[in-house]
Amino acid sequence: MMEADLISWVAVLFRFVHVLAAIMWIGNSLLFTWMEFNLQKPAKDGEGDLLGTLDMLHGGGVYHLEKRILRPGAIPAPLHWFMWQSYTTWLSGFVLMGTLYLTGSGTFFLDATKTAMPGYAAVLWSLGGLGAGWLVYDQLWRSPLKKKPFVAVSLSLALLFAAAWFFNTMFNGRAVYLQIGAMMGTMMSANVFFHIIANQHKFMAALESGRPHDGELGKAAKSRSLHNHYMTFPVLFLMLSAHFPQLYSAEWNVPILAVIVLSLMFVKFLMNSRYQFADWLHAIGGTLLFASAAIYILLALPDIGRPDADSMADTGKRAFLGQGCAACHMQGSSELAPQLTGIYGTMQTMNDGAEVMADAAYLRESITHPQTRIVKGYAAAMPAYASVLSPEQIEQLVAYIRSMGPKTK
Numbered sequence: 001m002m003e004a005d006l007i008s009w010v011a012v013l014f015r016f017v018h019v020l021a022a023i024m025w026i027g028n029s030l031l032f033t034w035m036e037f038n039l040q041k042p043a044k045d046g047e048g049d050l051l052g053t054l055d056m057l058h059g060g061g062v063y064h065l066e067k068r069i070l071r072p073g074a075i076p077a078p079l080h081w082f083m084w085q086s087y088t089t090w091l092s093g094f095v096l097m098g099t100l101y102l103t104g105s106g107t108f109f110l111d112a113t114k115t116a117m118p119g120y121a122a123v124l125w126s127l128g129g130l131g132a133g134w135l136v137y138d139q140l141w142r143s144p145l146k147k148k149p150f151v152a153v154s155l156s157l158a159l160l161f162a163a164a165w166f167f168n169t170m171f172n173g174r175a176v177y178l179q180i181g182a183m184m185g186t187m188m189s190a191n192v193f194f195h196i197i198a199n200q201h202k203f204m205a206a207l208e209s210g211r212p213h214d215g216e217l218g219k220a221a222k223s224r225s226l227h228n229h230y231m232t233f234p235v236l237f238l239m240l241s242a243h244f245p246q247l248y249s250a251e252w253n254v255p256i257l258a259v260i261v262l263s264l265m266f267v268k269f270l271m272n273s274r275y276q277f278a279d280w281l282h283a284i285g286g287t288l289l290f291a292s293a294a295i296y297i298l299l300a301l302p303d304i305g306r307p308d309a310d311s312m313a314d315t316g317k318r319a320f321l322g323q324g325c326a327a328c329h330m331q332g333s334s335e336l337a338p339q340l341t342g343i344y345g346t347m348q349t350m351n352d353g354a355e356v357m358a359d360a361a362y363l364r365e366s367i368t369h370p371q372t373r374i375v376k377g378y379a380a381a382m383p384a385y386a387s388v389l390s391p392e393q394i395e396q397l398v399a400y401i402r403s404m405g406p407k408t409k
């Protein structure tokens with residue numbers, strides 16, 4: 001119990017730090033890229049040190065900003081660098097992943113209906129994915145392919161979706177979305193560490209020893225910044241996806257993930273083109289509508305042509321997701337509420353020590369009047385659904401819980 005308390009306190013502290021640092025980092029990324037896209041180019045191009053200017057109204061005055069090439073011997077002081085927002089986000093995120101690795105010794109990630117692998121193997125796959133994702137992405141964008149951005153972008157995305165498909169063969173849906181989000185977050189932070197900041201160190205060192213500003217190093221760093229910029233929306237969505245059980249636990253959760261990643265990147269692209277493309281706002285509306293329709297179809301399609309025997313449990317599954325049961329009864333986690341997978345027909349221990357058979361009547365009562373009997377080790381936190389659900393819906397939920405596979409632990 002002590003250990004569990006410690007883990008949950010670490011999770012509280014680091015989750016807050018993580019969100020705060022991520023807001024600061026992504027806020028910077030969005031603002032810097034916005035400035036880059038909106039710089040007013042100097043009248044005569046390629047002359048002098050000036051790359052562009054920008055005037056921004058804020059805080060009771062105008063910020064007049066110039067972007068310029070640095071000259072040796074004229075390095076301004078203080079000169080501000082931006083990196084700790086990124087490193088703090090990654091480090092705190094890694095600690096949070098660690099708390100999940102420790103939860104149930106790694107079984108948090110697994111789906112017992114897909115694999116029988118032990119928890120430590122899931123942890124190794126997850127860690128391996130973080131490292132391999134970065135190495136593959138980095139090598140791809142160091143290769144000659146980077147001269148063909150369309151091919152390189154398509155290949156990167158195809159590999160990302162293949163990774164999601166691969167993890168989906170063993171991880172539960174919630175963990176798949178988290179894993180892909182963490183892999184992209186790792187690529188972003190590694191871009192900052194190995195390219196953006198590393199290149200800045202290189203050209204600053206050159207300037208300090210009197211050599212000219214190497215524009216190529218800056219350009220290479222800028223292209224990685226742009227990658228990070230396009231990853232921000234999808235990563236944010238995936239990091240919040242624990243709240244979207246209807247998506248991650250859908251049968252076609254991986255194609256849904258692909259639609260989300262692609263459409264959010266495209267929305268960012270349209271936002272960036274607002275001064276060149278008058279209809280950008282309509283295009284964003286269209287993209288979101290199109291993506292919603294695609295997701296709706298992906299949610300509905302697997303059910304078409306299903307044998308009728310399953311339909312009650314299937315309807316129950318939709319009610320389970322739609323009524324928010326899954327927010328507490330999470331796949332792979334028994335932190336907030338007991339796992340329901342495999343409980344049907346087994347003995348359940350209550351907080352007064354009584355043993356109760358989880359049959360249909362018990363399940364019915366657990367849903368309509370959860371306060372009557374409380375499962376051992378849990379708070380009486382479940383809302384009563386007696387007046388919320390129809391008797392039909394309750395039977396469908398019972399059928400769904402009955403249909404759930406073997407117990408995870």
Ligand code: HEC
Pocket residue numbers: 320323324325326327328329336337338339340343348358363366367370371373374375378379380381382383385397401
């Ligand atoms: C706010 C969180 C929360 C929500 C939402 C919630 N539950 Fe629960 N549920 C719990 C907790 C906590 C327990 C264990 C304590 C208890 O017995 O009441 C529990 C217990 C149960 C049990 C008994 C499990 C066992 O191991 O014996 C069943 C069955 C159940 N819930 C089904 C549902 C269904 C179906 C829904 C949606 C209609 C739902 N729950 C929504 C928190 C929640």
